[in-house]
Amino acid sequence: xxxxxxxxxxxxxxxxSLRVTAQEDAxxxxxxxxxxxxxxxxxxxxxxxPAGDGPWPAVLTRTPYDRTRYGRRAPQxxxxxxxxxxQDFRGRYxxxxxxxxxxxxxxxxxxxxxxxxxxxxxxxxxxxxxxSAMGIAANLAAxxxxxxxVCCYVVTAPESLFDESYFMGGVFxxxxxxxxxxxxxxxxxxxxxxxxxxMDEQWRRTDLVHxxxxxxxxxxxxxxxxxxxxxxxxxxxxxxxxxxxxxxRGNQKLWMGPWAHSPLSGDLAYPNARGLDGGFAExxxxxxxxxxxNDNGIMDEPAMTYYHLA
Numbered sequence: 001x002x003x004x005x006x007x008x009x010x011x012x013x014x015x016x017s018l019r020v021t022a023q024e025d026a027x028x029x030x031x032x033x034x035x036x037x038x039x040x041x042x043x044x045x046x047x048x049x050p051a052g053d054g055p056w057p058a059v060l061t062r063t064p065y066d067r068t069r070y071g072r073r074a075p076q077x078x079x080x081x082x083x084x085x086x087q088d089f090r091g092r093y094x095x096x097x098x099x100x101x102x103x104x105x106x107x108x109x110x111x112x113x114x115x116x117x118x119x120x121x122x123x124x125x126x127x128x129x130x131x132s133a134m135g136i137a138a139n140l141a142a143x144x145x146x147x148x149x150v151c152c153y154v155v156t157a158p159e160s161l162f163d164e165s166y167f168m169g170g171v172f173x174x175x176x177x178x179x180x181x182x183x184x185x186x187x188x189x190x191x192x193x194x195x196x197x198x199m200d201e202q203w204r205r206t207d208l209v210h211x212x213x214x215x216x217x218x219x220x221x222x223x224x225x226x227x228x229x230x231x232x233x234x235x236x237x238x239x240x241x242x243x244x245x246x247x248x249r250g251n252q253k254l255w256m257g258p259w260a261h262s263p264l265s266g267d268l269a270y271p272n273a274r275g276l277d278g279g280f281a282e283x284x285x286x287x288x289x290x291x292x293x294n295d296n297g298i299m300d301e302p303a304m305t306y307y308h309l310a
Contacts, residue, residue, distance in 0.1 A: 027048060027074045027075060028071065029048055032044065032047070033045045033047065034096075035111075035115050037090070037097075037107065037108055037111045038111055041096045042096045043087050043095040043096070043097075043108065044088045044094030045067070045085060045086070045088075045112070045115075046068065046071070046087075047119075047121075048071070048077070049078060049121055054120070054121040054122070055120065055123040056081060056082055056122065057083070057150075057287070057291035057292060058082060058083040058085055058126050059287060060085045060086075060112060060116060060126060061085070061130055062087045062089060062108070062109060062112060062128075062138075062141070063086065063133065064088075064089040064092045064099070064133055065133070066088065066092070066093050067087060067093065068093075070086045076284075081292070082291070085112075085116055087112055089108075089137070090104055091185075099185060100186070101181070101186055102161060105136070105137045107144065109128070109138075109140055109142075109146070110141060110145075113141060114146050114147070116148075117148035124148055125148065125291045126148050127149070127151045127152060127153065127287050127291050128149065128153070129152070129283060130154060130155070132155070132156050133180075136157045136161070138154050139152070139154055139157050139208045140208065142215045143208060143211035143212065144214070145214050150217060150290050151218045151219065151287070151290040152217065152219045153283045154219055154222065154236075156233065156259075157208075157229055157233065158233075159208050159209045159212070159236050159239075160207045160209050161203070161206050161207055162199060162203045164232050165228070166193065170197070172193065172197075212239050212240060212244070213243075213245060214245070215240060215244060215245060215248050216244070216245040216247035216248050217248060217251075218290055219237075219240060219248070220252075220253040220254075220255070221236055221253065221254045222256075222257075222279060223254065224257055224258065225258055225307075226259060226260035229261070230256070233254065233256070234256070237252050241254075241303060253298075254303065254304045254305070254306075255279070255304075256307065257273060270309060271309070273307055286298060
């Protein structure tokens with residue numbers, strides 16, 4: 001699936017584990033705002049700012065899992081000179097509105113980016129970071145094409161929610177998607193979803209594969225060989241890297257490692273494999289290059305990197 005002649009790096013990563021590298025106690029937000037979306041619904045948004053005088057570039061994460069949990073990550077971003085912004089999805093925790101997973105992520109992502117760019121503490125350059133549900137939100141925000149979104153760093157996200165998340169093989173994924181719906185307070189929507197077993201216009205609203213050609217920014221895709229979204233990560237990279245709009249074409253990255261969506265168990269072992277959380281330094285290199293114009297060499301490296309057991 002990689003274009004002939006593409007440069008590929010085979011790396012054996014330095015050993016690391018899946019662990020949180022940020023401080024365990026959540027940092028207190030510098031400010032919390034109720035940010036109005038285009039339809040008037042207000043979303044709870046925490047803002048963490050670096051020390052000193054701005055304005056700064058900003059990194060946004062949008063989540064269904066309670067924005068206050070992400071305060072522990074804030075010092076990593078603010079310490080690197082970024083404003084860090086975390087927003088609850090519509091209808092989740094302190095945000096207003098009705099929670100319908102991913103149905104308004106294009107519009108809400110667009111509005112969140114443009115609100116950030118308009119703030120006095122932001123220099124107008126915004127990136128988005130996210131894993132899994134947050135990565136899906138990042139991809140959909142990029143597809144909405146907000147003018148001030150410069151780049152994204154996306155970990156384990158699909159090209160099609162319908163095929164890869166809800167109905168892989170044509171059967172509703174009760175264990176994964178059903179449990180996600182229960183965890184995020186949308187259990188009452190499960191019976192309706194189970195009846196939507198064919199592609200329709202509502203699915204097309206949330207499937208990136210139908211919106212990829214609207215993306216005109218660099219995206220760093222991180223995927224896992226055992227992850228259910230492996231196909232999506234690879235296909236998103238290939239489509240944007242070789243067939244994307246100007247701005248996206250030729251500016252993508254893909255890093256594939258021996259990971260699943262959650263920690264692997266059993267007798268599988270991969271020597272010298274760096275864990276997903278070990279990629280924060282790479283994320284910072286990505287944002288530094290695109291948001292700060294730091295010529296750190298990341299775009300001189302191969303577009304695709306993957307783990308290979310030698």
